[in-house]
Amino acid sequence: MSTVRNQVIRDQDHALHLLRQMVRVRRLEEKCIELYSAAKIRGFLHVYIGEEAVAAGVMEALEPDDAVVATYREHGHALLRGVSAGAILAEMYGHAEGCCRGRGGSMHLFDADARFYGGNAIVAGGLPLAVGLALADRMAGRRRVTVCFFGEGAVAEGEFHESMNLAALWQLPVLFCCENNLYAMGTALGRSESQTDIALKAAGYEISAWAVDGMDVLAVEEAARRAVDAVRSGGGPHFLELRTYRFRAHSMFDPELYREKTEVTRWMERDPIALLQGTMQAAGQLPEDTWAGLTADVDAEISAAVGFAENGTPEPVSELLRFVYSDPPDAGGAANPGGAATPGGGAGKEGAAG
Amino acid sequence: MKTTYREAMRAALRDAMQRDERVFLMGEDVGSYGGSFAVSLGLLEEFGPERIRDTPLSESGFVGAGIGAALGGMRPVVEIMTVNFSLLALDQIINNAATLLHMSGGQFNVPIVIRMTTGAGRQLGAQHSHSLEGWYAHIPGLRILAPATLADARGMLWTALQDPDPVLIFEHGSLYNVAGELDDDAGAVDIDKAAVVRHGDALTLITYGGTLPLVLEAADLLAAEGIEADVVDLRTLRPLDGQTIMDSVARTHRAVVVDEGWRSGSISAEIAARICEQAFFDLDAPVERVCSLEVPVPYAKHLEQAALPSVERVMAAARRAVGTHG
Amino acid sequence: MNQQDARRAVETAIGKVAPDVEPGDLDGAARLRQDLELDSLDFLRLVEVVAESTGVDIPEADYPAVATVDGLVAYVAGHG
């Protein structure tokens, strides 16, 4: 098992923390697959197994009130940004205790406290949002950073070009993180982009950019710290191309006809968790019982989260029309402002859907 | 004071930006060019480039950025030059602005105002002459306004900016030059109710935005034939103020809906359906609709006028509704 | 209420509560509980339907008097 560059890890506790973060994501995603097969989770499910180092590394570089915008493969980002595993699973059960009260599901996890602006299921749909969040910070003079995660598939969308240009033109405090896992669903990068060096594209907008080994969490963290600090101190937008790989199918129903099994096993030899384990063990920083204790803690966290989700309650159908519009400031439960009982509902006799 | 629809809207923008420093205007050529319809003329000099922000031609990009800024605590007014270009930003408007509050279980609302010019009649050809406000009125999560009068042009913006949810304001291109009287202290107006702008018992003429002037003209000509029409200016297309519509139809027993959109699936279709659902037993004739003919808007003037709702077509529909002995 | 209206009201009420019973060939002496297999909930439902359709309220104390079809018809005719 190859180890990460054999540089001595300065701070053992920090390395253990990074390891724990990645294992938390890995176990959560494995449990999601199991729950999906047991028909407890429905709809689409995109797991992050294999790319854990990217989220773990980048999140270390952020301050609590920075903002994060992600995609539909965002369970790991949400978990490491502070959304509890229980709230995530309950959301996928469609329960009221879910982080979005059952309305978002796997692809739309949001959390206001963590400034986690969620899962965005339209490829590249989140990029303009991140630009806008950064624009607000710049106009209000706040030293905050907005990090925007997206896959290399998003690079082919018009919104990528428009957002990169706006961010560079207005020198906005946004960090673009492209998780290049080589496949946009079933289309290999080489079959969708004329120029496959993603970091090079950023140069076209005068945005400084680096490519980073997305399987080496220490490398990701180091690059992320450098980029975030530059952005926070007014250096304008930055761009990281994190070269990583997803060990599982695009989503639950994908027979993976588009790639060779050998390629998958080759990448699995650089499993980000195993890499860090190897490095720490080589440096004598990961005795067996520490590793056992860590995995036991994570398994306990995940099974508690499953219990939380199982005991969740369905959001009452009477709440269906809430949050289509904001609740009026005075009344708690009234579904929406304005005279008409339900906007578009005409005289109050029937609901909006009537 | 004497003013125009365009100046009333400009006053609304200036007033809002003076009262709330979170408000800023963003859009193509709103700054140095002074606005493609000269609505924001002079505002760049007064408020500076940070708050009167010209954008590249990236509708999805800057509309999405406006939504992000609203999430970030600002109160952006995003100008999309015309509804025709808003098609490039539909995903951001429908999948983000209208949907984020519900998807996030009530955590994130989007206090954004998006203004766009709409409508035909100025020989701009098919791609620049759409009337699609009826489309947007189909989307739960959005509020859709159609200011037709100077008072509404002056007063709707501030109320819209107080709304924590996205508000789209459609300004018909042929209204900008309309001149008239406006109180000096004219201010914010309600955006939930329709208005009965003319009273009569023979029938109800229902319309909004750019077609209000021609409907009022038709109503006056009908009066000369002894047909007194109630005229309802909808003002808001979502939510629709059903109460005002039904009260009028219950009194007149006849309704004609005038809508510049194409007939199939238009806002007039929704209004006619609701009248049949809620005022069925008050109807003494089928609901009539006067819409644009279902053809891409032609360039030639005589063809364009033939396609659009006209005073004559409104009067013909009114006579049919009232019955031949009218 | 005359005998004929009462019978028709009772037959329609029985039809509602036990649709599988053919009103035509309802034997007057049939016992509602045992022969028509109406359990306590069905019987309560029958009393309710009769009350709605004929306005005749049958207190629990009088249940024994309406044990058969004819008994019910006579009761409704008498109190209608």
Add this chain to the structure above:
Amino acid sequence: MPSLGADMEHGKVVEWLVKPGDYIHKGDIVAAVDTDKTVMDIESFEEGVVAEFLVDLGDTVDVGTPIARITATPAELPTTQPAPATQPGAAGGPPEPGAKVPPPVRHLAHTLGVDVGHLSGSGPHGEVTRADVERAAPGPGTQVPPEQAGHPGEQAEAPRGPDEGRRVRSSPLARRLAAELGVDLSAVPGTGPGGAVTEEDVLSAVPPRGRPAKEPGAEKSADAPSPESRPTAPARATEPVPAPAPRQERPAAGGKAESLRQAIGALMSRSKKEIPHYYLATTLDLAAAMAWMQAVNQQRPVSSRLVPSALLLKATALAAKEVPDMNGFFTKGAFQPSSAVHLGVAVALRHGGLVAPALHDADTLTLDELMDQLRDLVARARAGRLQRAEMADPTITVTNLGDLGVESVYGVIYPPQVAMVGFGKILEQPWAHNGMLGIRHAATATLSADHRVSDGLRGGRFLARIDELLQTPEEL
């Protein structure tokens, strides 16, 4: 059979990648499954030894059907026969009442106005096919109305010409006025579009004496119902009380009732084989309960009257809460008491067959709530519209054959439950009370209980408790 996608309803094992006796780990790929869309590898979430396959290659089975059995240690190789169905209607058990209807067929049935609930399917596994629906469609006359495609460019569809004879064309307002003023529409010449009768026509047809004064100006037509009460739709009779679903004739052979019969049979025989029943009986003194109930019923409208079984059910639920040995499941060789009391209520279906859906948390319900839920549950049970949860999880069941004149009934416990209470007919019995002979309402209550879990002492305590609770009916 894992669910691999939201729209996947069944799957077919096309290849086993392991064989009985193999030791497998979590995440190992164990088989290839063909879904409607594609062939997918499926992994195991369990660890242990593959004991046996439960389906053959090529068997199409529903999602959730167990396809292989894995035991913890290699020692437990297969000795027992295949896993029996646990609960009637439970996943994998005998087909649920109501045959399977694929969406396109359901859509066709909807357009032809056919109620698929009562169709027995001629397709594989009783699946309803298009042919079944077409055969069941009412009369040849009802062909599907062609979709009126708005003719593109057509500006206003010309209103249809007057259809001679039969129906008088008139405006809704005219109809309403005619009704109110007692005018016969067919006698009124119409001047409206297409000769339709209008308000004006009706008013002019009414002799002056009967015509409502037509004030000039904004007259709110006095006779029109006030706007508030404007019916949102043509006045419909209030929703008729849902009569129980229309009944099939007694099915000659096969069909749903038959399979239900078999399911109950299998369950009962298994119960008798596995559960060591013991039986107890006692006489319940219902004097206080019946007196209280009749007093309460007197001041209530018919619709909220109580029936005796409501009191018996509530007392049973409360007693079950206090005697946990009666309330729970006996599975995998051990008794799991249930904190909640989900009271199964045995409901006899009209055309034969029996189901025992649950009144959830019956101990917490007020008598009125219990009454409402009971009526709803029985109605839905008979209409075949029970939810899976209601069928799957009663923690103790009650059977009440009193209505049919049976004095005492010893029920067979529904596995995996551990107790069954039976109530007999409420009679007026002679009763000796401190030396005086009197007549009193009473009924026999029986208990069948699982001797692996409880013994006569606990059973007796449980029945006595029911009797005690019934002495203070006002506290039920």
